[in-house]
Amino acid sequence: MSLYNNHTGSRAGKTARNTVIVVLLLLFALATLFPIYFMVISSFGDPVEAGAVSYSIWPGKFTLDSYSFFFNYSEYSYRWILNSTIVAGAVTITNVFFATLAGYAFSKLRFRGRGVLFSILLAAMMIPYQVTQVPLYILIVNTFHIENTYSALILPGLVTVYNVFLAKQFMSSIPTEIMESAKVEGCSQLQIFFRIIMPLSKTVMAVIAILTFMESWNTFFWPFLVTNTMDMQTIQVGLKNFRFANTTYFSPDDGGRDDLGGADVHPVLQPAEVLPRGRHRRRGQGLIWAGERKGLGGWRCRRAAKLRTSGAGLRRQIRLWR
Amino acid sequence: MAQSAQPVKKRKIKGDGAWGYAFIAVALIVYALFTAYPVFSAFIISFQEYKPLGSTYIGFDNYTATFKDDLFWKSIKNTLVYTVLTVPVALLLSFLVAIMILPLRKKLQTVFKAVYYLPVVASGVALSLVWLWIFDPMPGGIFNQFIGWFGAHNQNWLGSSATAMFSLVIMAWLSSHGASIIIYLAALLGIDDSYYEAADLDGASFLQKLWHIVIPSLKPTTLFLLVTAIIGSFQVFQNAYLMTGGGPDHATTMVGLLIFDNAFKYFEFGKAAAQSLILALIIALVSLFQFKFLGKDVDY
Amino acid sequence: MMNKGKALSLMLAATLSVSALTACGGNNNKNGAASPAASGSAAASGSADSGAKDTITALLPPVSPTYQDNFDQMEKDFNAKYPNLTLKIEPASWEDMTQKLDTQVNAGSPPDIAFIGSDGISKYVQQGMALDLTDVATPEMTGDYDATPLEYMKNGTGLYGFPAYMEVHALGGNKEFLEAAGIDWKNVQKNGWTYDVFRDAIKKGVVKNGEATSRYGFVFATAGVASKDYLGIMAKSAGMPAAFNKDLKYAYTSKNYLELLTDLRQMIDDGSMPKELSSVDAGKRWNMFLTGQTMITGKGLATFENSAKKNNAKIDAKDGSAVKDSIKVDYIVLPVPTFAGAEPVSSTVVDGYVAFRGKKEPTAEHKANIAKAAYFLSSGKVAATTNNDLFAAHITKSGREAAASMTIDRNPDNVAAVETMLSHAAPARPDIPADLGAKAIKIENEVIVPKMQALLAGEIKPQDMYDAVKKAAIDAFGQDGIVQD
Structure with a gap:
């Protein structure tokens, strides 16, 4: 935060600068938010046929019909939300933990084949999903026979290469010396990870958590593919199946457009509103996070950890070798 | 300090091995099963004429057919153009927005983070419908009204070769950069204040601090965002599929769309697999280049 | 905050919950999974109508507005009719x-039945994944259907499913505007119109506001999913009712095609159609039709009459729910004009329930059950309700019976017009071999549709497009495989 001059200039100058910034941000936000605005506004209108969409900025009629429609439409509505929550929640937890672990290993630990393994991991990201979809489906359905179960929804996404890569990049900014000196103090690798690395990585863990949760919540095609019955579908799948009745007038030949009377916007938005606020507290702390460390393990290691990760300790170290 | 570091380092190399493998074990297993295996299958399929009831091996036929296919090269060119036009701008925008959010109070930061992340949440199909309205070729379309103020003729945005790609690019610029912004912001907040203090002592200006401290510190993050953005952009297909269908006259046909058509419309799965692998190779080369250029980790 | 103990317990909890969830897979039982051949092998021995339990899976989209509401009821009724069979939708x-x-077909585990358009059948036949029902479809079943729609579900010698409805693709006109332009639409409905008559008629429908056109004579959706429709529908009435003629030569290289392209371009140049036509989607x-910006719109399905009526009601209710700026419209069904002096041929689409097989060949018993399920879904009460909702004609005797007791509210002129058009529906072509069909589809996607977009945008000339199509056709079929006149 000291990128900007906090101490020079008057209070008014600072406020003025911040105001200008806010205005600029708002303008840009407007441009990106406009489509969302339109979606939300339409969701307050009548459930209408896609072909009869009114291209207007303000809805002619305000009604919560679309929302009640959604909750009354299918007995499975609540189940869908539950499914999405379970799947997204599970995937988030496993990703945060295991991706951070792997990212740390790839970044800081030296072991044979580290570079090669990582490149292989990365290479697989480059194959488009259209082609890997069928073999993966064969694996899930024909080989493992777990279609239409939570496993099919969760397992493929347990740890993603994207998250490992992200963690690795963030880890690279943790000074290696911390770990070396912790080792000298007698910490084992596990202790180093849990006591030192994890507390220092709260930022990236929070980022991984949010991105993973949102992506899992919003993903449509894979859950659509592997579920056969309505009680196992996630919210995105369930909503798309039950297009509001009128829009089907335009199918099959018109391919059935998405209905803009989209109450599907609302439930989808909810986690987005809740989650970021919950995590932002941690994110602000960045690397310097001094916390309590209780529990098992050698007292020397404990003491070292506390010192290494406190703000003063970190600064001392940085200055020492700069 | 250097002397005492040496023996420590030696011990480090020996001890790390087992732990390294242990830590990456879970990630590796999940990867091997659910990512590597399908990719490997795709590799095998690319040498076959795939039929669910029994495929026949046809060697490199799929590959040669792809190399001879004009449409494939045109789509590669389209995809390259799209990538070059959208990725750098997207990164720059995210960076700028993150820099701008930085000095604000915590609460305001949160508000803006949520605001910018919101579009990520919206469904691509519903969004594309709104954009179709924005790009409406009739004089009533939003964009046309906008340029009408400047006295320009209304354009057939998505229907004419000259403007179709441009429209898709604009759509990408104005779409959500939420994830990149959040990542950049997280990285920015992780830069230790002591650097700024030292620079302030030297009397550095805002721009100098930006250039000498912020940008180098963000190198790993930038590399990550760049690599993933390029990978994603090369595989893009949803926007083209929904907005222009690849037209007019293949002006916006992307490789992803071609692969999709081959796999699902024409049921030529082997061909699609071959095209995917060629695409992956191209992406890998580009990524390699990026790693060489930006990859040297800023080690403290 | 995170120490070793806590982390370990968290990991343990996560693993435990994941495995617990793994075990509980929801109501679905492994039995009902998407492999058709798994079940049904039980009582292979003995009696013709054996009581062996069997499950048939069906993948169904929202065919009509109320279709998906009725799923539970449909499953119950089917089970009531065949107590040993379960229908899983x-x-x-x-x-x-x-x-x-x-994806499921490619993986070798498709559902038993899927609701798709009949034009997709050749694709699956070529893969060997479509299931031939000829030997299990009883005469009672096949006799129930009208001949033409049933033909559409055939490919080669096999019957791959049962048709649900046959829809005519036509145009839709605004009654008030038609009459104001002096067009005798009743006559047109009965006797059709040629391109020249049509061209004049739509010119009369144009209303200009200075330089800008406030109302066009004719608009047809050409963007998005509708991209194949325009040319496809018009070509049928231009002497090319199918992609291949009777001798299995590719038809779109005939001079009629060039004339058709020129005519289509001409309508835009006349000013009767918007020059932004290539971006107009469904x-x-x-x-545009509802807001009075066009006199005639395409493509028009019979069911649009209902949509127009609904919007009219909303306008009357004055509660702001009607489409913004819309006017009251009386929807009139109009036939497509004929080109190059050809006979009128209506573009008809048959959608139905197509049967599939998995990696393992299904037992004869299971095949018969699939036929039963497909028949159940496409005839009788289910078909009657669905088709009524869609304003589609009934194509089964049993459907007509069941529908006799249901009331519908349609303009009788429109009903008659649809019947007329159905009487010269494009004949089904089960004789077109699957691989020829596949090549034609590829040409359509890679050459015809993109070039058409460019033609409509005024970027190429009709001759250019014609040449491109011809070249692609020669590449695919050889000089002898195309029509040359």
């Missing part, structure tokens, strides 16, 4: 249905 959405089905063309 998987709901899907229109856009994604094909992709899911195709939603836009309906919006």
Whole structure:
């Protein structure tokens, strides 16, 4: 935060600068938010046929019909939300933990084949999903026979290469010396990870958590593919199946457009509103996070950890070798 | 300090091995099963004429057919153009927005983070419908009204070769950069204040601090965002599929769309697999280049 | 905050919950999974109508507005009719249905039945995944259907499913505007119109506001999913009712095709159609119709009459729910004009329930059950309700019976017009071999549709497009495989 001059200039100058910034941000936000605005506004209108969409900025009629429609439409509505929550929640937890672990290993630990393994991991990201979809489906359905179960929804996404890569990049900014000196103090690798690395990585863990949760919540095609019955579908799948009745007038030949009377916007938005606020507290702390460390393990290691990760300790170290 | 570091380092190399493998074990297993295996299958399929009831091996036929296919090269060119036009701008925008959010109070930061992340949440199909309205070729379309103020003729945005790609690019610029912004912001907040203090002592200006401290510190993050953005952009297909269908006259046909058509419309799965692998190779080369250029980790 | 103990317990909890969830897979039982051949092998021995339990899976999109509401009822009724059989319906959405089905087909585990258009059948036959029902479809079943729609579900010598309805693709006109332009639409409905008559008629429908056109004579959706429709529908009435003629030569290289392209371009140049036509999609063309920006709109399905009526009611209610700026419209069904002096041939689309097989060949018993299920879904009460909702004609005797007791509210002139058009529906072509069909589809996607977009945008000339199509056809079929006149 000291990128900007906090101490020079008057209070008014600072406020003025911040105001200008806010205005600029708002303008840009407007441009990106406009489509969302339109979606939300339409969701307050009548459930209408896609072909009869009114291209207007303000809805002619305000009604919560679309929302009640959604909750009354299918007995499975609540189940869908539950499914999405379970799947997204599970995937988030496993990703945060295991991706951070792997990212740390790839970044800081030296072991044979580290570079090669990582490149292989990365290479697989480059194959488009259209082609890997069928073999993966064969694996899930024909080989493992777990279609239409939570496993099919969760397992493929347990740890993603994207998250490992992200963690690795963030880890690279943790000074290696911390770990070396912790080792000298007698910490084992596990202790180093849990006591030192994890507390220092709260930022990236929070980022991984949010991105993973949102992506899992919003993903449509894979859950659509592997579920056969309505009680196992996630919210995105369930909503798309039950297009509001009128829009089907335009199918099959018109391919059935998405209905803009989209109450599907609302439930989808909810986690987005809740989650970021919950995590932002941690994110602000960045690397310097001094916390309590209780529990098992050698007292020397404990003491070292506390010192290494406190703000003063970190600064001392940085200055020492700069 | 250097002397005492040496023996420590030696011990480090020996001890790390087992732990390294242990830590990456879970990630590796999940990867091997659910990512590597399908990719490997795709590799095998690319040498076959795939039929669910029994495929026949046809060697490199799929590959040669792809190399001879004009449409494939045109789509590669389209995809390259799209990538070059959208990725750098997207990164720059995210960076700028993150820099701008930085000095604000915590609460305001949160508000803006949520605001910018919101579009990520919206469904691509519903969004594309709104954009179709924005790009409406009739004089009533939003964009046309906008340029009408400047006295320009209304354009057939998505229907004419000259403007179709441009429209898709604009759509990408104005779409959500939420994830990149959040990542950049997280990285920015992780830069230790002591650097700024030292620079302030030297009397550095805002721009100098930006250039000498912020940008180098963000190198790993930038590399990550760049690599993933390029990978994603090369595989893009949803926007083209929904907005222009690849037209007019293949002006916006992307490789992803071609692969999709081959796999699902024409049921030529082997061909699609071959095209995917060629695409992956191209992406890998580009990524390699990026790693060489930006990859040297800023080690403290 | 995170120490070793806590972390370990968290990991343990996560693993435990994941494995617990793994075990509970929801109501679905492994039995009902998407492999057709698994069940049904039980009582292979003995009696013709054996009581062996069997499950048939069906992947169904929202065929009509109330279709998916009725799923539970349909499953119950089927089970009541055949107590040993269970029908398991998987709901899907229109856009994604094909992709899911195709993934499942490619993986070798498709559902037993899927609701798709009959033009997709050749694709699956070529893969060997479509199930031939000829030997299990009883005469009672096949006799129930009208001949033409049933033909559409055939390919080669096999019958791959049962048709649900046959829809005519036509145009839709605004009664008030038609009459103001002096067009005798009743005559047109009965006797059709040639291109020249049509061209003049739509010119009369144009209303200009200075330089800008406030109302066009004719609009047809050409963007998005509608991209194949325009040319496809018009070509049928231009002497090319199918992609291949009777001798299995590719038809779109005939001079009629060039004339058709020139005529289509001419209508835009006349000013009767918007020059931005290539960006008008399905939603836009309906919006333009409702807001009075066009006199005639395409493509028009009979069911649009209902949509127009609904909007009219909303306008009357004055509650702001009607489409913004819309006017009251009386929807008139109009036939497509004929080109190059050809006979009128209506573009008809047959959608139905197609049967699939998995990696393992299904038992004869299971095949018969699939036929029973497909028949149940496409005839009798289910078909009657569905088709009524769609304003589609009934194509089964049993459907007509069941529908006799249901009331519908349609303009009798429109009903008669649809019947007339159905009487010269494009004949089915089961004789077109699957691989020829596949090549034609490829040409359509890679050459025809993109070039058409460019033609409509005024970027190429009709001759250019014709040449491109001809070249691609020669590449695919050889000089002898195409029509040369």
